[in-house]
Amino acid sequence: MNSNSTHNRLTKLLHHEATPGALLIVAMIAALLVANSGVSWYGAMLDTMANVSVGEWAIQKPLLLWINDGLMAIFFLLVGLELKREVLFGELSQVRKVILPVFAAIGGIVIPSGIYAFINWGDPLAINGWAIPAATDIAFALGVLAVLGSRIPVALKVLLTSIAVIDDLAAIVIIALFYTNQLSLTALGMAALSLVGLFLLNRAKVQSIGAYAVIGIILWVTVLKSGVHATLAGVALAAFIPAGKRPTRNTAPAHLMEHALHPWVVFGILPVFAFANAGVPILGLSFSRLLEPVPLGIALGLFVGKQTGVFAGSWIAVKCGLAQLPNKVDWRQVYGLSALCGIGFTMSLFVGSLAFEGSGGPDYKVDDRIGILAGSFLSALLGVALLMKGGKKNEEHVPVISEVEASSIRNSEVALSAK
Numbered sequence: 061m062n063s064n065s066t067h068n069r070l071t072k073l074l075h076h077e078a079t080p081g082a083l084l085i086v087a088m089i090a091a092l093l094v095a096n097s098g099v100s101w102y103g104a105m106l107d108t109m110a111n112v113s114v115g116e117w118a119i120q121k122p123l124l125l126w127i128n129d130g131l132m133a134i135f136f137l138l139v140g141l142e143l144k145r146e147v148l149f150g151e152l153s154q155v156r157k158v159i160l161p162v163f164a165a166i167g168g169i170v171i172p173s174g175i176y177a178f179i180n181w182g183d184p185l186a187i188n189g190w191a192i193p194a195a196t197d198i199a200f201a202l203g204v205l206a207v208l209g210s211r212i213p214v215a216l217k218v219l220l221t222s223i224a225v226i227d228d229l230a231a232i233v234i235i236a237l238f239y240t241n242q243l244s245l246t247a248l249g250m251a252a253l254s255l256v257g258l259f260l261l262n263r264a265k266v267q268s269i270g271a272y273a274v275i276g277i278i279l280w281v282t283v284l285k286s287g288v289h290a291t292l293a294g295v296a297l298a299a300f301i302p303a304g305k306r307p308t309r310n311t312a313p314a315h316l317m318e319h320a321l322h323p324w325v326v327f328g329i330l331p332v333f334a335f336a337n338a339g340v341p342i343l344g345l346s347f348s349r350l351l352e353p354v355p356l357g358i359a360l361g362l363f364v365g366k367q368t369g370v371f372a373g374s375w376i377a378v379k380c381g382l383a384q385l386p387n388k389v390d391w392r393q394v395y396g397l398s399a400l401c402g403i404g405f406t407m408s409l410f411v412g413s414l415a416f417e418g419s420g421g422p423d424y425k426v427d428d429r430i431g432i433l434a435g436s437f438l439s440a441l442l443g444v445a446l447l448m449k450g451g452k453k454n455e456e457h458v459p460v461i462s463e464v465e466a467s468s469i470r471n472s473e474v475a476l477s478a479k
Contacts, residue, residue: 080326081203084405087334088433095339106336119284127336128413131329133280133294138325139228140298141318148303151222160374160383161222167373168223168401169194169230172365176357185424186354189415191234192428193361193435195407198224199330201400204440208447213393215386220397223370231407232295239414240288247286251293254279258300265302269313272301289414330406337409340429350434354424358408358431363438366402371395396446402439408432 094102106124113119121129146152151161172193180186201220205212257275266272276297284290304312350356374394377383385394412428 079203080199080330081201081206083327083331084197084199084203084334087331088338088405091335091337091339092342095341096343102339117281117285119281124336127333128410129284129290130280132333132410133291134321135294135325135329135333136232136291137276137294137298138318138321139232140295141301141314141321143225143229143295144298144301144303144314145318146222146225149306149309151218152225156383157222160377160385161219161226163373163377163383164219164223164370164398164401165226165230165373167369167371167376168196168227168366168398169369171369171372172361175365176361179357179360180353183353185416186357189354189358189412189424189428191231191238192408192412192415192432193358193365193404194227194234195231195404195411196224196227196366196401197403197405197407197436198228199326200403200405200436200440201443204400204403204444205447208444212447213386213388215389216393216397219386219389219394220400223397223401227401228407231411232292235289235411235414236292239411243287244285247282248288251279251282251286251288254282255296255300258297262300262302267302267313269301269317272297272313291410334406334409337413338405338429338433340426340433342430345430349427350430352427354427355431355434358412358428359435359438362402362404362408362432362435363442366404366439367395367398367442370398370401374398392449393447396443398443399439399446400443402443403436404432404439405436408436 091102106122108123109120110123110126111118111120143152152158173190176193177187177190180189198221201224202217205217205220254275258272258279261271261275276293279297280290280293283293283296298314301314301317302312303309303314309315350359371394374383374385375391378385385391409429409432412425412432416424416428
């Protein structure tokens, strides 16, 4: 009995909405502790060179780049599968439901990027980081909402998820357009052939996940060699994996792969990425370091720009009659959600690694992490404060609901969690 009870509690904990965000926090704290403990193995480990070669083809990168280019390609594969599901079957499949999160996401990209660009306009190297504060960390943000519990309407969680999904799509486009190195036409041609192979598999209705995976690995290698960032291979692969139709979508390869990858990404890849990228030496740093243009632009972009942009985009969409607020969601809660969108941890770190990768001059790879941590932390605090206050107010004025309505709400929450 005790064994079964312990197993049930562990299973419930692993499936809790707050768990991914909690794991990222643990990984971030561990990285900060190690980076500031004086040990040398942390940096040495990340700089360790690893080589994989097949004939004349060889890939030699430090461990940090294997994590950022390799493991994160799997993360982007999962992101691509989730985007595909939402567009075909989810919240993004109906135009009237897309307008509000689209306007919110656009505002949450334009204003933070503009704040950063304004502060760093005179520095040709620093300006490369303009997209760092444009990202939202869905795991952290949803984790915070989950901690707040039943005082947060399910519709608010769905809205946050929709905004973050569109945000991820925008990040993919930004990476493809603005963070691409010198191109190799030979490698690009081989990548194009890989895409043709995936297209033919899809048209032939091949259901074998292994077949797609083999060509996907070839695609990743060729994209890596082409100068386009390798993580985009994951998104491209997801586009060709069959998702089925509504009656059969739960047995389609895309659905099966998404559910197979999800625990590996949540419990493995993202914490490893956070541990490898969040370690910044903060001992001895003065407050004035945060006021340097790069960290200040990122921190203000996340903390001020995100909440302003997401809220303004939502307000414009509603006031222009293009969209309406979800049921039982008020403007106070939308503003709290807008603040939470300033938690840009994972994707901001990733974009930062691209923006300042291999750059000479100032060590902006340290400055960007300072700004990301500061902006994300302040955004989380403000978002929690606003939503807790809004939740208490709602609890005081919401009338007593029937057991049928309560059961419906619980079922919606379960469905959202399973999704």
